[in-house]
Amino acid sequence: MPLITAGVVVLDCAEPEKLAAFYKGLLQAEETDASPDMVEVRAADGLRLAFRRDANATPPSWPRPENSLQAHLDFLTEDLDAAERRVVDLGGRPLEAKDGPGPFEERSCSDPAGHTFTLRRARQTGPKQG
Known part of the structure; x- marks a missing residue:
């Protein structure tokens, strides 16, 4: 048994109920625990x-340098367009209109x-060729 195991990723925000609803919809998750100051979901x-409720939480300003990136999550999908539409439908927003440079197809x-x-x-895994 490992000494340390992964627990939970916690994001500070002003309105945890609303943010939990966004991620529940995005990840088709279920709420597993809730208190007045914290809501937990499991995908x-x-x-x-x-x-976690933090009345003084300020949103990250990435890519601007002030109050820059505080946390970063990556989610895998087979269909970037459909996933981006779901983000928008749930109240999120795209930060870049086109795929970023690099070895992966991705959208911020x-x-x-x-x-x-x-x-x-998500990388397609198929049988090795020759």
Whole structure:
């Protein structure tokens, strides 16, 4: 048994109930715990996220340098366009209109509280050729 195991990723925000609803919709997650100051959800793949109330929380300003990136999440998807539409439908927003440079197809977005995350196309795994 490992000495330390992964727990839960906690994002500070002004309105944890609203942010939990966004991620529940995005990840098709279920709420597992709630208190007046924190809401936790678990995605079907086991990822646990919690949203903690902080009345003084300020959204990250990435890519601007002031109050820059505070946390960053990557989510995998087979369909970037459909995933981006879901983000927008749930109150999030795309940060870049086109795929970023680099070896992966990905799009930067933010949740309704301003936390940034990346939608990345899941790599297709197929049989090895020759």
